[in-house]
Amino acid sequence: MTTPMSALVKLVDVSKSYADAIVLHATNLSIERGETTILIGPSGCGKSTLLRLIIRLIEPDSGSIEFNGEPVTSETIGALRRRIGYVIQEGGLFPHLTARANVLLMARHIGKSEDEMRQRLADLCDLTRFSVNLLSRYPVELSGGQRQRVGLMRALMLSPELLLLDEPLGALDPLVRAALQKDLKEIFARLQQTALFVTHDLAEAIYFGDEIVLMNDGRVVQKGSVTDLREKPADPFVSEFINAQRGITLT
Amino acid sequence: MKALRPTLVRRDRSEPDRHLARHPEPGPLLLVFLILVATVCPASANPIVIGSKKFTESYVLGEIAQRALNDAGFATEHRQGMGGTIILWQALRGGQIDAYPEYTGTIAQEILRDSRQLSFQEIREALGKFGVAMTEPLGFNNTYALVMRRSEAHRLGIRTIGDLRKHPDLKMGLTHEFLDRQDGWRPLRERYGLPQQSIIGIDHALGYAALANGSIDVKDAYSTDAKIEENDLVVLEDDLRFFPKYDAVFLFRSSTSPDAINALRRLEGTLDEKRMIHLNMEAERTKNYTFAANLYFEDGGRSANSVGESFPHKLARWTLRHLELAGFSLLLSVIFGILLGIVASRGGVIGQGILGFASVVQTIPSLALLALLVPLPFFGISVRTAITALFLYGLLPIVRNTASGLQDIPRSLRESAVALGLSPFTRLWQIYLPMASRSILSGIKTSAVINIGTATLAALIGAGGLGEPILSGLNLNDHVTILEGAIPAALLALLVQWFFDVLDRVLIPKGLRL
Numbered sequence: 001m002t003t004p005m006s007a008l009v010k011l012v013d014v015s016k017s018y019a020d021a022i023v024l025h026a027t028n029l030s031i032e033r034g035e036t037t038i039l040i041g042p043s044g045c046g047k048s049t050l051l052r053l054i055i056r057l058i059e060p061d062s063g064s065i066e067f068n069g070e071p072v073t074s075e076t077i078g079a080l081r082r083r084i085g086y087v088i089q090e091g092g093l094f095p096h097l098t099a100r101a102n103v104l105l106m107a108r109h110i111g112k113s114e115d116e117m118r119q120r121l122a123d124l125c126d127l128t129r130f131s132v133n134l135l136s137r138y139p140v141e142l143s144g145g146q147r148q149r150v151g152l153m154r155a156l157m158l159s160p161e162l163l164l165l166d167e168p169l170g171a172l173d174p175l176v177r178a179a180l181q182k183d184l185k186e187i188f189a190r191l192q193q194t195a196l197f198v199t200h201d202l203a204e205a206i207y208f209g210d211e212i213v214l215m216n217d218g219r220v221v222q223k224g225s226v227t228d229l230r231e232k233p234a235d236p237f238v239s240e241f242i243n244a245q246r247g248i249t250l251t
Numbered sequence: 252m253k254a255l256r257p258t259l260v261r262r263d264r265s266e267p268d269r270h271l272a273r274h275p276e277p278g279p280l281l282l283v284f285l286i287l288v289a290t291v292c293p294a295s296a297n298p299i300v301i302g303s304k305k306f307t308e309s310y311v312l313g314e315i316a317q318r319a320l321n322d323a324g325f326a327t328e329h330r331q332g333m334g335g336t337i338i339l340w341q342a343l344r345g346g347q348i349d350a351y352p353e354y355t356g357t358i359a360q361e362i363l364r365d366s367r368q369l370s371f372q373e374i375r376e377a378l379g380k381f382g383v384a385m386t387e388p389l390g391f392n393n394t395y396a397l398v399m400r401r402s403e404a405h406r407l408g409i410r411t412i413g414d415l416r417k418h419p420d421l422k423m424g425l426t427h428e429f430l431d432r433q434d435g436w437r438p439l440r441e442r443y444g445l446p447q448q449s450i451i452g453i454d455h456a457l458g459y460a461a462l463a464n465g466s467i468d469v470k471d472a473y474s475t476d477a478k479i480e481e482n483d484l485v486v487l488e489d490d491l492r493f494f495p496k497y498d499a500v501f502l503f504r505s506s507t508s509p510d511a512i513n514a515l516r517r518l519e520g521t522l523d524e525k526r527m528i529h530l531n532m533e534a535e536r537t538k539n540y541t542f543a544a545n546l547y548f549e550d551g552g553r554s555a556n557s558v559g560e561s562f563p564h565k566l567a568r569w570t571l572r573h574l575e576l577a578g579f580s581l582l583l584s585v586i587f588g589i590l591l592g593i594v595a596s597r598g599g600v601i602g603q604g605i606l607g608f609a610s611v612v613q614t615i616p617s618l619a620l621l622a623l624l625v626p627l628p629f630f631g632i633s634v635r636t637a638i639t640a641l642f643l644y645g646l647l648p649i650v651r652n653t654a655s656g657l658q659d660i661p662r663s664l665r666e667s668a669v670a671l672g673l674s675p676f677t678r679l680w681q682i683y684l685p686m687a688s689r690s691i692l693s694g695i696k697t698s699a700v701i702n703i704g705t706a707t708l709a710a711l712i713g714a715g716g717l718g719e720p721i722l723s724g725l726n727l728n729d730h731v732t733i734l735e736g737a738i739p740a741a742l743l744a745l746l747v748q749w750f751f752d753v754l755d756r757v758l759i760p761k762g763l764r765l
Contacts, residue, residue, distance in 0.1 A: 055670050081672030092667035096685045096760035105681075106671050138762030154671070164670075 008033045008162055008194050009054060014063035016049055023049045025218045026063060031162070031196055036188050038205040039198045041215035042241070047198045050215075051164050054196070055086055068161070082106065085160035087168045091151025093139040099150045100135040107157055124153040127187055145176035152184070156191075163188075163195040169204070181207055202245040214238060298326035299511055302339050302348035305332040308393065308475060308499075308527065311534050312352035314544030316501060316515060322548075323514035331540070336361045343502060344381055350503035350515060354393060356495045358385075358502070368495070384505045384512070387519040388498035391527045395429065395494045396474035398484040403468060411490040412443055415469065419446035424453040424467030435471075442493050474524055477532035486524060499527075522547070536722070538715070562735070565720075570739055573716035576709050577702040577747075580638045584645030584698050589691060591646070592653020593679070606654065609647035617644065617705050637709035637716075644705055645698035652694025656687025689759050696751035703744045707736065717743070 007030035016024040024046040031037050039047040052058050054065060056077040065072045067080055086092075093102045103124065107117050125132050128149045139147055148168060155163060168184075169177045185208060188195055199205055205212050206226045214221045214229060222234040233239045299320055303313030310331055317329045330348060333339055340362050342348045353362075359369045363377050375385055397412055404410070407418055415421065429435040430452050439445070447469075453461055458470045459478050472479060474486050499522070501515050522530075526547070534543035591609070595602040615623070620640045630636040660683055668678045684691070710718030720736035756764075 052666075057666050057669060078672065078674075081670060084670075086667065086670035088663055088667060090663075092663055094664060094668070094682055094686065096688070096762045098762070106673065109673055109677055138760075138765060140762060140765045 007031060008068060009196075010066040011050075011054075012064050012066070014050075014053060014060045014065060016046075016053060016058060016061050022218050024053070027220055029213065029220060029223070031194065032211065033194050034192045035210040036193075036195045036197055036208050038209035038212045039196060039215060040200065040202065040205045040212060041221075043200065045215040046218040047215050048166055051166050051196060051198055054162075055081060055084055055164060082110065082158055083161045085155030085158075085163040087148075087151050087155045087163070087165045089167050089170045090144065091139070091147040091149075091154075091168075093147055093150055093154075095139050098136050098138055099130075099142065099146075102139070102150055103135075103153045103157055105154065110158075120157065121153075124156060127156070127190070128153050129183055143176070144172050145180055148172065148180060149183075152187075156187075161194060163193050165195060165197045167198055167200070169199075184208070202242065214241065216241070298328050299350070299507070300348045301327060301329045302333050302342055302351035303329065303331050304335060304339060304351070307477065307531050307534050307540075309352055310540040311530050311543045311547075312389075312499065312501075314540045315518065315547050316350060316352070318544055318548060319514050319518055320511055323510060325508075325511055325514070340502075343383060343504060346504065349507050349511075350501050352389075352499060353385075353502045354497040354499055355388070356394065356497040358500075378502070379505070382505045383502055384507075386501045386503070386516050388500055389518055390499075390520045390522040391475055391524045392496055392498050393473055393475045393527070394489075394497040395435075396472050396489065397469055397487045398462070398472045398476075398479055399469050399487065400462060400465075401483045401485045404485045404487075409487065411488040412439075412445075412493070413490045415445055415447070415487070416443065419448070421447055421468040422449040422451075422466070423447050424451050424458045424461050424470045426455045426458065426471055427452045429471040439493055442491055475527045475531060477528060477535050480525075480528045480532045537719070566735070566739060569715065569717045569719055569736065570743065572714075573703070573706050573718075573740070573743065576634070576637055576641060576714060576716050577699065577706045580641030580706075581645055581695070581699050581702050583638070583642040584649055584702075585695055587642075588646050588649025588694070588698070589653050589684075592650045592691070592694075593657065595650055595654040596657035598658075602654070605650060609650045612643045613647040617708050618711070620644070621708060621711060634709075634714045637706070637714035641702050641705055641709070645702050648694040648697035648701070649691065650694075652690045652697075653687060656690030656694075657683055659690070660686050685760055686763070689755070689763055692751065692755055692758060696748065699747045699751065700744050703740060703747055707740050 009029075009031040011027055011029040013026040013028060014024065015022070015026045023044075027046075027050070029050070039050060041047050049058070053060050054072075056072065056074065059074065067083075070076070072080060093099070094105075097105065100121065103121060104117050107120070112120075121135070122132070124130070125135070130146065130149045130153065134142065134146060139150070142150065151168070169180055172180065181204065187193065188208075197205075197208055199208075209226065211223065212226055212229060213223045216237050222229055222238050224232075229238055230242055233242075301313050301316050301320070303309040313329050313331060317327045320327045333342065333348075336353070336357055339348070339351045339353070343351060355371065355374060358374055358378070359365050359367075363369070363374065365377070369377070371388075378385055397415075399409060407414075409415060409418065423436075425436055430437075430450075436450070440447075451467065453467070453470070455472075458467065459482055461467045462470050462484065463482055469487075472484075472486070478484070479486060501518070503512060503515060530543045530546055533546055534540050537543065591605050595605040612620070617640065620643065621636065624630045624636045624640055630639065664686070665678075665683070668682045673682065706716050707718035707721055709716050710722045717736040717740040720732050721740075722736075725733060
């Protein structure tokens with residue numbers, strides 16, 4: 001257990017509903033600094049909503065979100081987004097820009113020097129095992145795994161304090177996925193990256209997670225290590241969810 | 252009192268050629284300027300300067316005089332559309348011009364200010380005191396007249412105003428001015444004993460339309476009005492000589508060289524009403540007074556091709572104008588279309604409104620759109636109107652493609668752009684618009700091709716372009732002339748299409764084309 005002082009992101013009674021449904025009930029959650037927190041649960045449980053609330057793609061109905069002890073508002077989020085990396089399925093690359101242009105987009109926007117950008121790009125290629133030769137390709141000319149590595153580089157370009165990953169490996173075939181999982185884990189470790197990782201795959205959750213947050217039906221059901229979840233389920237749903245995926249791997 | 256008829260006002264107000272005038276209405280300042288110029292610079296020996304008033308017929312007569320003098324070996328200059336009677340008269344007296352076309356009725360009433368019906372000889376003597384002389388009549392009399400549809404007149408055997416007595420049920424549509432004038436309808440009816448009961452007041456231009464569709468049978472006109480030939484009408488002969496004479500003549504300075512005077516006098520008696528009407532119509536149709544004047548010198552020649560300007564030269568002129576019309580309107584369509592498309596892509600009432608408006612404009616037939624714009628202030632018969640109509644036509648494809656191109660961007664990519672922290676303007680400019688660029692460009696291509704086609708209609712309102720030969724050809728029922736415009740217009744459309752295909756390869760980011 002980390003001390004509360006080191007929480008990078010803190011959600012207090014955050015809720016969100018649309019006209020016909022509550023997608024997130026009042027939720028409290030802390031994302032600890034330097035850890036990989038996994039958000040897991042079945043489709044529609046509100047895990048992606050939670051991620052999108054943090055980066056303010058959607059506005060919460062109630063409650064507050066703090067980043068580094070400061071409340072996040074629609075006024076402060078502009079600057080804050082540069083301190084948060086956001087990776088989605090398929091990488092979310094812009095098709096009209098080369099891999100290089102995609103990665104450098106934000107750095108150029110805030111006027112980083114060419115030297116600085118070149119150096120950072122080389123480091124990122126090294127870190128994500130992406131061939132420098134492929135940087136001038138367009139997204140359509142890259143494989144799914146390569147696109148995802150570019151998406152990761154783009155998110156890491158400005159050395160964000162928080163990395164949000166929304167099912168980043170969901171669309172990849174198993175071999176590519178396994179390779180990327182391994183690389184991602186190494187990267188998180190090397191950078192001591194605070195990351196919030198959304199997945200619906202328990203094996204992936206166990207592989208990455210220091211802390212697993214299990215969600216169902218717009219609520220956090222249980223938060224803890226995989227052992228906690230397995231041995232001290234807070235709710236019958238926890239056991240049900242874990243048992244449903246037991247067949248894959250639980251080592 | 253016929254003699255008080257304010258000829259100058261009548262012409263300036265009613266002549267359809269106001270729109271053709273190349274100069275603004277001359278104010279008192281110009282008059283002062285002209286008089287100053289006339290006093291300070293005495294007329295030089297050469298060239299011979301011809302003036303003309305600000306309406307089609309005067310321009311054409313000026314051009315005819317110029318050509319006649321040129322043919323006689325004189326260097327000439329034609330100051331077109333200098334203004335009204337008084338300005339031309341002062342310029343002639345002051346020696347600033349040497350000759351100009353005038354009408355006997357105007358000379359008597361406006362210049363000599365004599366309320367009596369002066370004889371030709373009396374006018375000539377009176378002018379002599381000012382050092383000004385006058386040719387014999389050129390052959391036509393531009394006065395008030397009554398006109399009818401040719402077919403109707405033939406059927407009823409009507410040739411003269413007197414013949415109207417035998418047809419009391421004919422419907423008369425007369426201009427309000429003619430109805431009220433001292434030398435207008437009432438005295439005319441008394442003089443001829445006309446029995447017609449159905450008499451309505453109608454606008455001059457609308458009257459021609461009413462005459463064409465049979466709502467009225469007889470209307471008043473100026474006897475050399477271009478509309479008379481255009482609408483296949485006949486002028487009823489004023490058999491009782493009720494209307495004052497407005498015989499066209501040239502006034503010239505008595506000091507003009509005798510050879511030049513002879514050249515002008517060779518024009519005497521050579522232009523009857525029918526011919527003048529035709530020349531006026533050609534001048535208005537082609538917007539080319541020289542062309543119309545040259546027709547005068549051609550013996551029976553009617554083909555537009557035989558005139559001075561070579562075909563390649565004409566083609567270049569038409570094509571350039573065509574590109575100018577289509578290009579400028581397209582530029583406006585692109586600027587406003589993309590802006591409106593961006594707003595429309597956000598949906599909502601405003602977005603729906605914009606797309607709805609653009610669609611409605613598109614459903615208006617192009618001819619109707621031109622007709623709707625022409626009566627509006629600021630527009631009228633002008634290049635402006637043509638460009639505005641083309642601009643409105645070009646709007647929809649660009650607005651729609653911009654909006655749909657932007658709306659087709661996946662939500663995940665929009666969110667990625669937001670999550671990166673790019674400013675709204677940068678998102679639009681660097682991400683969304685480039686991603687929609689292919690759709691936008693294809694909308695622009697559609698607009699461009701539509702514009703090239705629709706721009707041929709611009710000729711209808713005198714804006715020129717490749718529609719000019721098409722329209723002439725239609726008027727003359729000359730297929731070759733139609734093709735002279737139609738083929739280049741079709742080729743131009745293909746060329747534009749090809750140009751945009753190339754542009755697609757150059758402008759569209761490679762990542763979107765793979």
